[in-house]
Amino acid sequence: MEAKDGMLEKYAADISSIREAHMRIKSFIHRTPILSSESLDAICGRRLYFKCECFQKGWPVVRDLVDDVITVEDNEIIEAMRLCYAILKVVVEPSGAIGLAAVLSQRFKNNPSWQDCKHIGIVLSGGNVDLGVLWDSFRK
Structure with a gap:
């Protein structure tokens, strides 16, 4: 990405690296459902939609593509x-x-x-x- 002063900036992830990563993990991606609840809709007074990323099957991605893990105390x-x-x-x-x-x-x-x-x-x-x-x- 070009900086305002003309110098090239480094980012942890730019769009091309995100696209490259997407291609590498494409076969592991599990499209997660969008859930709804009439009970919660009634409580909130509007229609709600929940994207449940907790249903993502992420372990193969982590196992195969994560280079390093940092643990903290x-x-x-x-x-x-x-x-x-x-x-x-x-x-x-x-x-x-x-x-x-x-x-x-x-x-x-x-x-x-x-x-x-x-x-x-x-x-x-x-x-x-x-x-x-x-x-x-x-x-x-």
């Missing part, structure tokens, strides 16, 4: 949650902060495969947090 996840709250003003549950915890980890920073990545997308998710437990974990 509980204290790193708690710190990522704290930073989300303190800086972004977003409350996330522990599983929703793992991506940020991974990128903040020394294992990520010291991995030569990612040293040139200047743009990284991180999905933050889940606000299902007991605030009392959250505050206690920040104090530790």
